[in-house]
Amino acid sequence: MNRRDALVRVIDALHAEIAALKANDAGALERATADKLRHLEAVAEAGTGPAGPELRELADEAHRLNETCRIYVNLMAANVRRRLQVLTGQAGYGLSAGGGAGAAAAYRPGPHAFA
Numbered sequence: 518m519n520r521r522d523a524l525v526r527v528i529d530a531l532h533a534e535i536a537a538l539k540a541n542d543a544g545a546l547e548r549a550t551a552d553k554l555r556h557l558e559a560v561a562e563a564g565t566g567p568a569g570p571e572l573r574e575l576a577d578e579a580h581r582l583n584e585t586c587r588i589y590v591n592l593m594a595a596n597v598r599r600r601l602q603v604l605t606g607q608a609g610y611g612l613s614a615g616g617g618a619g620a621a622a623a624y625r626p627g628p629h630a631f632a
Contacts, residue, residue: 520568523559524575530556531582538589 533549
């Protein structure tokens with residue numbers, strides 16, 4: 518398989534990942550991710566010679582789609598974090614509807630990791 522064909526298949530797999538993320542379909546997401554990784558290996562196996570305009574355009578499209586997937590995953594993680602905070606009674610860390618005291622609690626100094 519040449520690099521162009523492999524990149525087209527990567528793009529198809531990324532579209533499938535986005536559709537699976539939108540549908541919350543874990544099985545489809547696993548299949549699409551496995552396909553994407555397999556096709557990325559095919560791109561690597563095809564070599565690293567100079568990329569012409571078409572290959573560069575395909576690679577840019579794959580990059581944009583991958584960023585879209587990343588954004589979806591980050592939004593899903595934020596939603597899970599928010600739900601867990603609500604379920605554990607820690608919902609005061611976000612902005613309140615009125616923006617009052619809840620807004621002050623939105624900033625917490627110190628080394629905190631957020632999903």
